[in-house]
Amino acid sequence: MELKKLISGNNENLFLLGNEAAVRGAIEAGISVASTYPGTPSSEIGDLFSVLAKDSNIYFEFSVNEKVAMEVVAAAAASGLRSFTFMKHVGLNVASDSFMSVAYTGVKGGMVVLTADDPSMFSSQNEQDNRNYARIANVPVLEPSNPQEIKDMVIYGFELSEMFKLPVIVRTTTRVSHMRGIVEIGEININNTHSNTNNNINNTNTDNINNKEISSNVDSNVYWTKGRFEKNPKQFIPVPENALVMHKELVFKINKIEEIANRHEFNKIFKFNENNSYGNFGVITSGSAFNYVYDVVVKDNLGLDIFKLGFSYPFPRKAFLEFIKDKSAIFVAEEVDPIIEKDVLAIIAEFNLNVVVFGKLNNVFPLIYEFNPDIVRNSLNKVFAGIKSIGVNFTDSNSTSDLVNKCSSGIDFNLLKNLIAKFNNESYDSFNPTGSYEDTWNYNKELNDLIESLPLRPPTFCAGCGHRATYFAVKRAVEELDIAEKDVIYASDIGCYTLGINPPYETADYSLSMGASIGDGCGFSKATNQKVLSFIGDSTFFHSGVSPLINAVHNKSNFVVTILDNRITAMTGGQPNPGVPVDGVGDDAPEIPIVDIAIAIGAKFVRIINPINMKKTVETYKEAIEFDGVSVIIAKYPCVFVKSQKKKYSMEIDYNKCTDCFDCVNLLACPAISIISNKSVIDSSACRGCTTCVQMCKSKAIKVKRSS
């Protein structure tokens, strides 16, 4: 598919990635402003806006961090524009301070916040469940299960947002954001202002926006629709006097929204008990978990009714009560936290119902990690097996569907209660929170040995990566200063350089969050007498490394801060950041020099190095480590994925000089160097010509190839 189809196509089917569907949804909804800080699994959304925003009359920026991104769209929404921000789950932690307030102040134009959670942590430091944020902030949550629903829910999110003047969360997970599926696209809404939409619960926002005129008067380069901010301190300034009113209104709104959730089509019952034979067991589920439940129920012919929650907060209590009125037991299948389950238990307690709940809290479903069809099947079968074990006799058949049938036609409520007691009493040792199942496939021994003996394939620094050269030099400097590795603390951060955790580098001892390496460095340098070295990337430094550097200098800390400036936001696929002279849509932009920031903050030792110059880099590190105070080293070398990077040199190994020490393989772990037939060999197609191996070879056997 051509990308342009995302903005040119109308009323057709496209095979879209969830993140592509999110972009199409926002464009169909006629947004005017979009902002983000890149983070997997939401990164592709920003990459697409980067290319498509201008042609869609949308202002798009890569903000310096998620909090700023949140503030940009909040202000745009307060000005009557539909605005969209999206981030990975932990990004919402950064943005949460302003997010909590925008729930109070509300919006005029629709505002949708997409949070892409990462169950199983494919590329994140935790798997927090951001549906919890909806409860803290009191904002509605929509939970799509596939790309079509992402598109539909983003569009509906704007409508709901405008109806209640509230931001709306769309919560995806990696499996949904990175799922491709058939998406029926609609028509693009070319009207970019929405402060006059119907269904307002109050009529305070009926101002007429004459955006075209304003935008053409201000700047001919402005290609997006402008809104207009109407002063209203009672709405927009949450000082205590106003906030007291705002919170009251917010609670009122959420109660109103629950009425909509109760009858909304996103909350849908799938009936599988047409002949009412399996009727009184059901499943309530959302997101990816719904997909697995549905497939297992169909394939195994279980006859369980499914209540799919798409509009999951505020919890649709009436719709749920309707669903369980003929049920004696329900499963709750959700990733990651037992959130629906607790809502369900509260309702059952409130109405004193005889319905048994099988979920995470009684060890039926795993408490952590993403689900899959096998895990869901395992969890369901655990209960069916349990029912059997507590004495419900099913002598005539062993099939699961028959089992359910029997249960439905006369299971004793107390027996089910006993079953929960049994699950709760499982000893901690036998409790497996992952829900992972044994692969019971009968592999023969030879094959099993092969499977068990596979080497791992951890991600690694690319051939030609400047981080490798920097880490190599740091280790050498520490060694030459005769400092034991145990007396050095490497505080790392969030980016490619965290891969320094792996051998042979082992330059990541502690890491918390974006920007934390410098704050952690402050702490370690005060708390210990060990040498502290912090590593942070250029984009991460702009994101949240500047404040802790101010802290370090002001509070007279003593450690080395390395800013690994590879001229790109590399880990997320190569987005620009304030350190490069290009903005989010490819236009020229002022470059913010990191060195000027460090000097302005007052660091007394500031050096820019090219880490590829090994000797100089080692010397600089020796000086920095010995320096009393905060020393800042900016290791500047572009990522191999920065466009226009050309291969500089080719390498060759002089086997007359090579002593087969294999230091080049063992100490660099460069993907371009491997051992073949007991010799180090450089793969010239993989080599990027950085010369790090040439400089580190003790016997001077690796040389730059003379061009012929």
Next chain:
Amino acid sequence: MDDSYNIFICGVGGQGIIKTSVIIGEAAMNEGYNVSMSEIHGMSQRGGIVSTELKIGDYKSSVIESHCANLILGFEPIEIVRSLNKANNDTKLIFNIRPIVPSNINSQTNDYPNIEKLIAILKDNYEYTFPIDANKIAEDVGSIVTLNMVLLGSAIANNDFILSKKSIIESMKSNLRSTFHEMNLNAIEMGYEAVKNIG
């Protein structure tokens, strides 16, 4: 769900696995099937594992159940071994025999396995095992970048493949730049012949 087909594709970042999968997925859509696809590529640019799962048929989820793949297409030999928890006795295993050795192999306890032995074990255990030297075929076609199209050609050569060669080729054309259509077409044909000759 009889009229359904599950494909697991695996390899190493940079081999063109995602593009290959999208081509198959769009071809399925164009033939009127429901199709969903899962792709995991968090740190793929840094030499990590990339895998995709395609489920063609009446499914909601995009994750293939254990031992339920109809076809596993491996771009790298140890990665196909890593994916055997998706294979059953009828699964077609089509894979490239050229290793990409993990760059920190010397820091690991396990060595890279012997390829001949690996192939022999797979053949002993799976009736439909098709090892091919896709790198060599791609180089013969004219460029190593056609590796993924060679493997795509191999995939569609197995006799129960659910989609037509014609729709795969049309989908390739709408996904890749027209200047390379001829070369890629060639690659698909050569990959197709390679498996036809074994099978």
